[in-house]
Amino acid sequence: xxxxxxxxxxxxxxxxxxxxxxxxxxxxxxxxxxxxxxxxxxxxxxxxxxxxxxxxxxxxxxxxxxxxxxxxxxxxxxxxxxxxxxxxxxxxxxxxxxxxxxxxxxxxxxxxxxxxxxxxxxxxxxxxxxxxxxxxxxxxxxxxxxxxxxxxxxxxxxxxxxxxxxxxxxxxxxxxxxxxxxxxxxxxxxxxxxxxxxxxxxxxxxxxxxxxxxxxxxxxxxxxxxxxxxxxxxxx
Amino acid sequence: xxxxxxxxxxxxxxxxxxxxxxxxxxxxxxxxxxxxxxxxxxxxxxxxxxxxxxxxxxxxxxxxxxxxxxxxxxxxxxxxxxxxxxxxxxxxxxxxxxxxxxxxxxxxxxxxxxxxxxxxxxxxxxxxxxxxxxxxxxxxxxxxxxxxxxxxxxxxxxxxxxxxxxxxxxxxxxxxxxxxxxxxxxxxxxxxxxxxxxxxxxxxxxxxxxxxxxxxxxxxxxxxxxxxxxxxxxxxxxxxxxxxxxxxxxxxxxxxxxxxxxxxxxxxxxxxxxxxxxxxxxxxxxxxxxxxxxxxxxxxxxxxxxxxx
Numbered sequence: 001x002x003x004x005x006x007x008x009x010x011x012x013x014x015x016x017x018x019x020x021x022x023x024x025x026x027x028x029x030x031x032x033x034x035x036x037x038x039x040x041x042x043x044x045x046x047x048x049x050x051x052x053x054x055x056x057x058x059x060x061x062x063x064x065x066x067x068x069x070x071x072x073x074x075x076x077x078x079x080x081x082x083x084x085x086x087x088x089x090x091x092x093x094x095x096x097x098x099x100x101x102x103x104x105x106x107x108x109x110x111x112x113x114x115x116x117x118x119x120x121x122x123x124x125x126x127x128x129x130x131x132x133x134x135x136x137x138x139x140x141x142x143x144x145x146x147x148x149x150x151x152x153x154x155x156x157x158x159x160x161x162x163x164x165x166x167x168x169x170x171x172x173x174x175x176x177x178x179x180x181x182x183x184x185x186x187x188x189x190x191x192x193x194x195x196x197x198x199x200x201x202x203x204x205x206x207x208x209x210x211x212x213x214x215x216x217x218x219x220x221x222x223x224x225x226x227x228x229x230x231x232x233x234x235x236x
Numbered sequence: 237x238x239x240x241x242x243x244x245x246x247x248x249x250x251x252x253x254x255x256x257x258x259x260x261x262x263x264x265x266x267x268x269x270x271x272x273x274x275x276x277x278x279x280x281x282x283x284x285x286x287x288x289x290x291x292x293x294x295x296x297x298x299x300x301x302x303x304x305x306x307x308x309x310x311x312x313x314x315x316x317x318x319x320x321x322x323x324x325x326x327x328x329x330x331x332x333x334x335x336x337x338x339x340x341x342x343x344x345x346x347x348x349x350x351x352x353x354x355x356x357x358x359x360x361x362x363x364x365x366x367x368x369x370x371x372x373x374x375x376x377x378x379x380x381x382x383x384x385x386x387x388x389x390x391x392x393x394x395x396x397x398x399x400x401x402x403x404x405x406x407x408x409x410x411x412x413x414x415x416x417x418x419x420x421x422x423x424x425x426x427x428x429x430x431x432x433x434x435x436x437x438x439x440x441x442x443x444x445x446x447x448x449x450x451x452x453x454x455x456x457x458x459x460x461x462x463x464x465x466x467x468x469x470x471x472x473x474x475x476x477x478x479x480x481x482x483x484x485x486x487x488x489x490x491x492x493x494x495x496x497x498x499x500x501x502x503x504x505x506x507x508x509x510x511x512x513x514x515x516x517x518x519x520x521x522x523x524x525x526x527x528x529x530x531x532x533x534x535x536x537x538x539x540x541x542x543x544x545x
Contacts, residue, residue, distance in 0.1 A: 008337045012323075019325045019364075088321025088380075091286050092338045093311040227304070231288045232249070 005094050009102020010109070013076050017110055023075050027068045027114060034064060035118045039125055051197040053126045054136050057119040058143045058204065059190050063183070065115030065152035070159055070179045072107045077163035078171065084234050086164075090227050100222050104160050108153040115148060143204050151211035155182050157218030165225060167233040185210065237300045239264050239388055239420040240285065245294035247280055247444075254280050256444045257294070262437070265418040267410060269425060269435035269452075273538055277444040278424045279318070282390055285422075286315060298388060311339055314386035316394055320377030324366040328357055328376050331365060332383055339384035351379040354409070370397040378406060382413070388420045389413065395427060403427075407434050432530040440537045447537045455533050463526055464499045464506055469519030471495040477513055484509065495521070500528070 017023065038056050080086045089099060123136070155178070162175045189203045240262035247255040255277045262268040272278050283289045285296045287304030296302075301309035315321075322331050329348060336344035352358045355375040365373060374397050381389060394410075395403040411434060413419040425431050431438060432452060440448040448455055468474055477497050478490040486505030491498045499509060506525055513520065 005338075008334075012326075012334045015330065016323055016325050083324075084317075084319035085321055085323065087288065087317055087319060088315060089338075090288055091310060091313070091315040091317075092335070093307050093340075094338060095307055227288050228290055231283060 002095075002098065005098040006102045006105060009094070009099055010105035013103055013106025014109060017072060017075065017106070020075055023072055027071050030067060030071075031064045031114055031118045034067075035060065035122045038122050039129070051200065053123055053130070053132070054140050055190070055193050055197065055200055056126070057123050057136065057140055058148075058200075059186065060122055061115040061119040061144055061148045062151055062186055062207070063115075064118040065111045065148060066155045066179070066182050066186070068114045069107055069111035069152055069156040070175070072111060073156060073159045073163060073175070076103050076107050077160045078175075081164065081230065081234055082168065087231060087234065090230065096225050096227060097222050100157075100160060100164060100225060104153060104157045104218075107156045107160070108149070111156065112149045112152050115152060116144060119144065139201055139204055143207075147204055147208045147211060150215060151207060154211050154214035154218050155179075157222070158214060161218060161221045161225065165221075165229055165233075168235050171233075238262065238297075239266070239299055240268075240422060241295065241297045241300075242281065242285065243295040243297075245281065245284060245296055246292045247277075247284055247289060248292045254444050255284070255291075258441065258444070258446050259294075260439045260446065260449045262420055262422055264420055265414055266437055267414045267421040267423060267435045269423050269431035269438035270441070271425065271428070271431060271438055271534055272441035276441045278441060279392060280444075281441070282317070282392060282422070282424060286310075286313070286390065311384065312387040314381040314384065314389045316377050316381040316390070317392045320373050321380060322365045322373060322376060325364060327362050327364050328352060328368065329361040331376065332380055335380050336383050341384050347383060347385075351383060355379045356405075371399055371402050374398055375402060375406075378409070385417070386419065388422070390422045390424075392424045393426065394423065395425070395430060403430065410434055428529070428531040428534055438530070440534060442538050447540070448533075452530055456528050456530065462501060462506075463528055463532070464501060464509060465522075465524040465526070466497045466499065466513065466520055467522040467524075468495045468497065469521050473518045477516070477518055480512060480516055481509065484512065 038060055041056075080089075090096070126132075158178050159175045162178060163171055166174055189207060193200050193203055238261040242258055242260050245255055245258040246253065258277070258281060270278050270281070280289065281296070284291050285298060285303065287302065287306075287310070290304065298309060298313060303310050303313065321335075323334070326334065329352070332348040332351060333344055336348060341347055349358070352361050355378065357372060357376060357379070360368060360372065365376070368376065374394070378391075378394055381391070389410075391410075395406050398406065407430060410421055410423070414421055423431065423435060435452060437451050438448070438455065439446055466477065468477065471494055474492045474495055474497050478492050481487045481490055481499060484501075484505070486508065487499055487501045489500040501509060510520075510523065
């Protein structure tokens with residue numbers, strides 16, 4: 001698998017997503033609404049101060065990133081298969097895993113950036129509203145620049161694999177199932193931190209371990225991608 | 237080494253046989269027609285050849301390579317399937333540029349401009365594909381398929397959705413590619429007139445089995461190359477004429493349609509047939525001699541029962 005091939009596909013996905021107003025708008029509207037909701041709950045629990053903002057940054061970057069990834073996967077993987085364009089791509093000299101990885105990178109970059117942007121906006125507004133001047137702990141940049149991109153990319157890899165490999169009906173059910181499981185995991189970790197904010201570090205490390213496991217799983221599954229499976233599951 | 241070699245190819249899906257012992261070869265520079273009704277197995281054959289489906293048994297090779305495992309060999313093949321393979325949200329230019337990159341085309345910009353001009357799309361190059369008409373998309377699909385100047389071109393119904401002028405342009409492009417660049421073309425089509433004009437050799441498939449594989453001329457001659465149509469003055473004479481000619485060794489078949497008798501025969505015997513009919517005292521209103529078209533041969537082949545090739 002050549003990196004150059006991966007990047008050709010990734011660049012094309014980025015270019016196509018940039019022109020997809022519908023998908024971008026839905027992601028931005030949802031991201032904006034969720035950011036405002038988080039902002040409201042932080043200012044309501046003003047007593048917990050900085051740690052509440054820190055956790056919100058961690059949670060929001062992941063949640064918005066995963067949600068955006070799931071939405072954009074629909075355009076990049078699902079619709080390309082549904083339209084049959086994928087057949088032509090599979091006839092090119094590209095390795096099947098290079099196609100998959102290129103698409104994952106193409107979706108992961110905007111999804112991660114949207115997650116990061118939401119967390120940044122929410123944090124700035126919260127710090128300003130609560131009048132806190134202290135910088136966030138090192139845990140936040142560690143999460144934002146290492147854990148979040150790994151987690152978002154692994155989630156997109158899994159959803160992308162499902163959308164390429166499965167038939168259209170199973171596709172909707174399984175990819176929705178994967179998304180719900182990821183969101184459930186995030187909500188569970190959020191519940192733990194809200195109970196005891198000193199556990200935030202352990203939760204972030206757990207998320208990193210989870211991201212690594214999911215990344216390994218995505219790569220292992222991508223080796224099992226099969227052209228015949230993809231072609232025979234394209235709808236007539 | 238053959239450019240395309242299909243050898244005893246079988247393909248089944250969940251026990252249902254879609255291709256059964258299909259064999260044919262395509263030589264370099266040949267424009268080869270692959271014909272058959274819907275569901276006959278044409279697209280499945282092309283997909284196996286492209287490495288998208290695994291054969292149940294047999295071989296499908298392109299220049300001696302199995303495209304399922306040889307990534308580099310796929311770079312020498314251009315493909316236009318039923319789907320144009322274009323991205324709706326990208327412009328005509330961006331689509332060609334993307335595929336140019338995928339196939340490692342040098343001087344992509346020049347090649348893209350050249351193809352857009354050749355297909356009459358130069359003034360639409362910054363138009364998004366979803367704004368183009370079906371015919372324009374098809375033309376852009378063909379340009380996409382040859383962006384990397386492939387050695388072999390596989391086309392599935394390339395002229396569907398095109399107006400007659402554009403169909404003619406595509407035919408000319410294919411002839412030109414075959415003649416000048418010695419490009420090998422496998423053309424799957426329902427348009428028999430198009431196949432007859434462009435292809436030197438054809439294979440006909442029905443229900444997954446090959447029914448014929450030969451040059452267009454051999455197929456036409458071999459299956460009653462010439463037809464004589466007689467329009468009789470009296471309709472009741474038609475059956476008698478058909479009966480009379482049944483014993484003529486130069487006649488390979490007759491059919492009656494009202495006062496019209498259609499006689500398949502070899503090329504030399506027309507005057508003898510006319511003489512026998514006149515001698516029998518039958519009045520002839522009109523006599524029309526014509527070669528059988530590929531369409532006639534194709535219709536015979538797909539209507540025939542049985543499994544022989």
